[in-house]
Structures are given as structure tokens and as C-alpha cells.
Amino acid sequence: MRVAVISDIHGNALALDAVLADIARHGVDTVLGLGDNVSGPVDPAGTAQRLMALGGLSVRGNHDRWTVDLSLRGSGAIDAFARAQLNPSQLDWLADLPATAAHSDAVFLCHGTPADDETPWLDTFYAGRTTTVPGEAQVAALAGGLDYPVLLCGHTHIPRSLRLLDGRLIVNPGSVGMQLVHGSPDARYAIIERRPSGWHTNLLAVPYDHAEAARLAAANGFPQWAQSLTNGWVGPESLS
Template sequence: MRLAIISDVHGNVLALDAVLADIAHMGVDATLCLGDHVSGPLDPAGAADRLMALDGPVIRGNHDRWLIDPQDKGLDPVDRFALMRMKQAHRAWLAALPATAVFNGEVFLCHGTPKSDVMAWVDGWFEDRQTILPALETVTRLAEGVDYPILLCGHTHVARSVRLLDGRRIINPGAVGLQLVHGSPDARYAIIERRNGAWFTDLRVVPYDHMAAGEQALANGFAPWKAALQTGWVDATGLF
């Protein structure tokens, strides 16, 4: 079984199309998506259209939840832009997405952690442009009761694959649509494959027209996103 794992598209259709083309080239049994689909100053409706057509489970992220229930947080300018650009069908799709899912009885999907879509799991949040691997005890505690061999998360935009001492793997595929302090603007996703009873992970990096994405964000009135999309060197400050 070979699966593609994508997360954090943030409305970046140029990056998403490049990743979907790479997935088609790789050949997979299903594509799983971990949330934060449309909240970005690019093409939220186009991203929703493509993700609604996926053949694997799709869950919601924190930005997706805020779009549907803005009373929980209030809409920041990027979320407001996404909401205005989407059709009612897109909003209904977002509203129906679950917070977590299980695929094929083996693969658990969440956005942040199993119980929170805003908490980072296998990375400390960005502090002084750094990301930090939390202590094993912290990561393991957040996995309690989630007894599947593969645990998937997104949210931090940082690609990482770790093993717990009991053999379970936690995999973050990185972000399709917005690279933060990576030093590269290329889109990221993951391929996981079970062969002869063992799971293999391929954290993939896919080039796309990131210069055009930055110009699109600028044309839509979100100048800080230009450098983030075109370089991959900046952090999240001022983007949301």
C-alpha cells in the first residue's frame, strides 16, 4: 500500500498542482490530507475544488475550523479573504470535515495533535526562527490511546518523521503551500508505503512556480506573503 500525505495547502494552487502531478507520477492508492486547506491570499476556491476531488480522507485544520466558526477566534485578514473567495459548496465541505480520521485501520490523521488542532506535536513552535524537537516523553504522552502504527500530523509546516519507542511512527509531511524557515520555497509532502509488513517514509520536495505565487499574493494585497512564498526563509510573523 502506497499513500500520499499532504497538508497545509493554504490556498496555494500553484504548489498544489505541482504536488498532485508528482503524486500522479509516483502512483499511490490514495491521497490523505491533514488540513488548513484554503486560508491563504492566493486561490482558496481553486484549492478547495482540487481537494474535494481527492480519493482519500480529508480532515480539517485550525484555520478551516475558524472559517466555519469565526466566533471561536474571529477572522484574521487571510481567513477573511479565503471566506470571501469561496462558494457555498466549499463552505459546506469545510463544515463537514472531521477533526481526525483513520484510514484502513492503520493510519491515524490529525492536524496538530490527536486532541488539538492548534498544538504542535513533533516540533516546538517557532521561537527566534528555530524549531525544536520536543522531549520523547512529551511526544509519547500526546500519542496515548492512539494505537495505530502510523500517526499523521501537520500544522507546523515542518517535515519530520519520528519513531516512538513502541514502534509507532509520527509523520509530518510538511506544507504544500507555505514554507516557513526552510530556506527553500519548494512544496513539500510525503509518500508512505507498507512493504513486506514494514512502513517506509519518503519526505518529498517539489519545485513549482513560487515566484508567480508570491506575485499573486502581492496582487491580492498581502505583501508579507511575497517573501515567504518566494524564498522560504521567513517565519510566520505577520502572515496571519
């Protein structure tokens, strides 16, 4: 089994195109999505169109929830912008995404943690500019009761692959469309593969036309997102 994992596209159809082209070159059985699909200033509708055509299994992220229901706590201007771009069938697709899912009884999908789409799992989420790996016990506790060899999460936009002491693999593929605090504008995704020796992780970085993405973000009224799209050095404090 060989699958690609994409997460946190945040409406960046340009980054998604580059990642899907790279995935096609690698050859995979399917593409799994971890949410935060459309909420961003580049091209939310184009992103939804591509993901619906792709048809892969996807869970929803916190920003997908907030885009569907702008009255929820946490919803902001970027979610309202995304929602205004989507047509009714795209909004229906977004609203129907499950909170968690499983692929072939081997791979579990969630956005933040299995229990919550706003909680970071594999790293503390931006205490200032510091992200650190929590202790194994803390990470493992959030994986309790999940009998899958591979657990997937997103949300923090930080690519990481951890193996629990019991052998289970937890992978965050990073963000396709919104790079924060790790010093690169390149799009991120992962390929995971089951080989005789076990599950392997490949964390990939794909260059794309990030200058055009930044231009669109600024033109759509989100210059602070344009900064982050331009260089990937910017933290989430700059987005609010």
C-alpha cells in the same frame, strides 16, 4: 499500502497542482489530507475545487475552523479572505471535515495533535526562529491510546518523520503551500508505504512556480505572504 500525505496547502493551488502531478508520477493508493486547506492569499476557491474533486480523506485544520467561523478566536484577515472566495458548496465541504480520522485501521490523521488542532506535536513551534524536537516522552504522551502503526500530523509546516520507542511512526509531511523558516520555497508532501520490513517514509520537496504564487498573494493584498512564498526563509512573525 502506499499513500500520499498532503497538509497545510493554505489555498496555494499552484503548489497543489505540482504536488498532485508528482504524486501521480509516484503512483499511490490514495491521498490523505491533514487540513489548513484554503486559508491563504493565492487561490482558495481553486484549491477547494481541486481537493473536492480529489475526494481523499481529509481532516480539518485550525484555519479551516476559522475560515468556517470568522468569529472564533484566532481567525484573521487571511481566513476572511479565503471565506469570501468560496462558494456555498465549498464552505459546506470545509465545515464537514472531521477533526481526526483513520485510514484502513492503520493510519491516524490529525492536524496538530490528536486532541488539539493548534498544538504542535513533533517540534516546538517557532520560539523565535528555533524549532526543536521535544523529548520522546512528550511526543509519546500525546500518542497515548492510539493503536495505529502510523500517526500523521501537520500544522507546524516542518517536515519530520519520527519513530516512537514502541515502533509507531509519526509523520509530518510539511506544508504544500506555505513554506516557513526552512529556507526553501518548494512544496512539501510525503509518501508513506507499508513494506515487509515496516512502514517507510519519503519526505519530498517539489519545485513549482512560486514566483507566480507570490505575485498572486501580493496582488490579492497580502505582500507579507508573498515574501514567504518567494523564498521560504521567512517566519510566521512576518505574516501578522
